[in-house]
Amino acid sequence: MAADILAEITGMLVEIVGDEHLLADEVTMETTFNEDLALESIEFVALAELLHHRYGADVDLMGFLSEKDMDAILAMSVGELVTHIGRITHASLVRVSAAGAAAPASNG
Numbered sequence: 001m002a003a004d005i006l007a008e009i010t011g012m013l014v015e016i017v018g019d020e021h022l023l024a025d026e027v028t029m030e031t032t033f034n035e036d037l038a039l040e041s042i043e044f045v046a047l048a049e050l051l052h053h054r055y056g057a058d059v060d061l062m063g064f065l066s067e068k069d070m071d072a073i074l075a076m077s078v079g080e081l082v083t084h085i086g087r088i089t090h091a092s093l094v095r096v097s098a099a100g101a102a103a104p105a106s107n108g
Contacts, residue, residue, distance in 0.1 A: 002029070005082045005089075012050045016043050029079030051085070058088045 010027040017037065026036075033039045039047070048061035064084055065073055 001090075002082050002086055005085050006078065008054065009047075009051075009078060009081060009085075012047055012054075013037065013039075015050070016046045027078055029077065029082060031078045033076055033078065033081075034074045055085060055089060056092070058092055059085050 006027070006029060013027060017039070031037060033044070044061065044065070051059050051061050061081070064081075065076075068076065
């Protein structure tokens with residue numbers, strides 16, 4: 001699952017930054033947004049929008065960043081975001097499964 005999320009985020013980053021600046025095979029879980037990718041704030045906003053469209057409102061990049069201090073934001077790796085998305089999407093799947101199991105079966 002993490003590899004799938006990493007691949008999707010890499011695709012989003014290539015779309016935002018332009019592949020002339022970012023080769024897809026260079027992005028790993030250890031890649032940092034600031035040091036390695038030199039992502040600017042407007043690019044973070046674009047990434048937040050793409051994440052929202054792909055994963056829904058539960059994956060709130062700006063909310064996730066707001067929980068961090070400046071040093072943590074500057075040092076943040078792609079892997080941290082992958083882990084966050086994995087946690088959120090897993091929790092969403094569990095909620096959906098639980099809701100489906102709790103719903104009465106219709107005999108139709």
